Amino acid sequence: MSVIHTRILQETAVRYFLEVVRRGSITEAASTLNVASSAISRQIARLEDELDTPLFDRVSRGMKPNAAGELLAAHALRMQLEAEHIGNELMALKGLRRGEVKLACTEGFALEFVPSVMEHFRRQHDGIRFQLSVGNAVHVAQRIREGAVDLGLTFTMAPDPDIKVEFAQNAPILAVMRPDHELARRKQVVLSELAAYPLAMPQKNITMRRLIDACCSRRNILLEPVLAADSISALLCFVMAGNGIGFSAGLPIRKLVQSGQLVALPIKDRDMNSLQLEIQSLSGRTLPQAARAFLNALVQRATEHD
Numbered sequence: 001m002s003v004i005h006t007r008i009l010q011e012t013a014v015r016y017f018l019e020v021v022r023r024g025s026i027t028e029a030a031s032t033l034n035v036a037s038s039a040i041s042r043q044i045a046r047l048e049d050e051l052d053t054p055l056f057d058r059v060s061r062g063m064k065p066n067a068a069g070e071l072l073a074a075h076a077l078r079m080q081l082e083a084e085h086i087g088n089e090l091m092a093l094k095g096l097r098r099g100e101v102k103l104a105c106t107e108g109f110a111l112e113f114v115p116s117v118m119e120h121f122r123r124q125h126d127g128i129r130f131q132l133s134v135g136n137a138v139h140v141a142q143r144i145r146e147g148a149v150d151l152g153l154t155f156t157m158a159p160d161p162d163i164k165v166e167f168a169q170n171a172p173i174l175a176v177m178r179p180d181h182e183l184a185r186r187k188q189v190v191l192s193e194l195a196a197y198p199l200a201m202p203q204k205n206i207t208m209r210r211l212i213d214a215c216c217s218r219r220n221i222l223l224e225p226v227l228a229a230d231s232i233s234a235l236l237c238f239v240m241a242g243n244g245i246g247f248s249a250g251l252p253i254r255k256l257v258q259s260g261q262l263v264a265l266p267i268k269d270r271d272m273n274s275l276q277l278e279i280q281s282l283s284g285r286t287l288p289q290a291a292r293a294f295l296n297a298l299v300q301r302a303t304e305h306d
Helices: 012-023 026-033 037-051 067-092 107-111 113-124 137-145 207-219 232-241 251-258 289-302
Strands: 056-059 062-065 099-105 128-134 151-156 163-170 174-177 200-202 227-229 246-248 263-266 276-282
Touching (some): 012 026, 012 062, 026 037, 026 062, 099 107, 107 113, 107 151, 107 251, 137 163, 151 207, 207 246, 227 232, 232 246, 232 251, 251 263, 276 289
Parallel strands (some): 099 128, 200 227
Antiparallel strands (some): 056 062, 163 276, 174 246, 174 263
């Protein structure tokens, strides 16, 4: 690839190029950017001409960046994020009176934890705005890699080389039930005895469910849920409506347990303690001041009752 000039990387062509990389097709990028597909095609052709190299492989379902395209995307994204960082820092010279924090999290964090930290943070810094994207762990990691968010909150079982772990905390999986459930007065339970009750479990693509299933497989235990869902809200509502048992880490349901609406019991099986809560950012990225301050607020709230 020829030398990449800063002037080129600041142009519209690169913005369009990065959107095609994210979306995997010119049509999808055009829809997202609200411009004509032909305009994006012209800009990418111009960029390839200036750099004297193709940037994409045309595949059956769209466009995939080749080695040169991946190199340019990584470099351009870093420059884009650094430019955003400088802008945020210039505003921050007047203190945290303006700025925006962009986050992605799995649904459990969006139940109460993240919104409550946001509200408390805004009481001290009322000029800060937030964007929150909620999805599964794969969604959170993708938003971080794309530079679309400053911070991600999720549960994981394995490290990711592209992602920096800003904060980590063990997150044992708990058995969740109503306070009047016949097991609610127990100090702990084991997985095998839960099979006798109606179970509400995450769907099989959810990190927590994969860990539960692996633990059951190693112990030759069969847990068949009455309800499988990708929404923790639906699972908890099912549990609170009857004699069912659900599963959750402690942080997403902390307020529900403190208020007496739910009881959460440790599960004795050792493998149920291998889940980790993480607050993440893009590796190599310098967080804007507002995001760094909000990260500190998240960590403080997460560790309040350790």
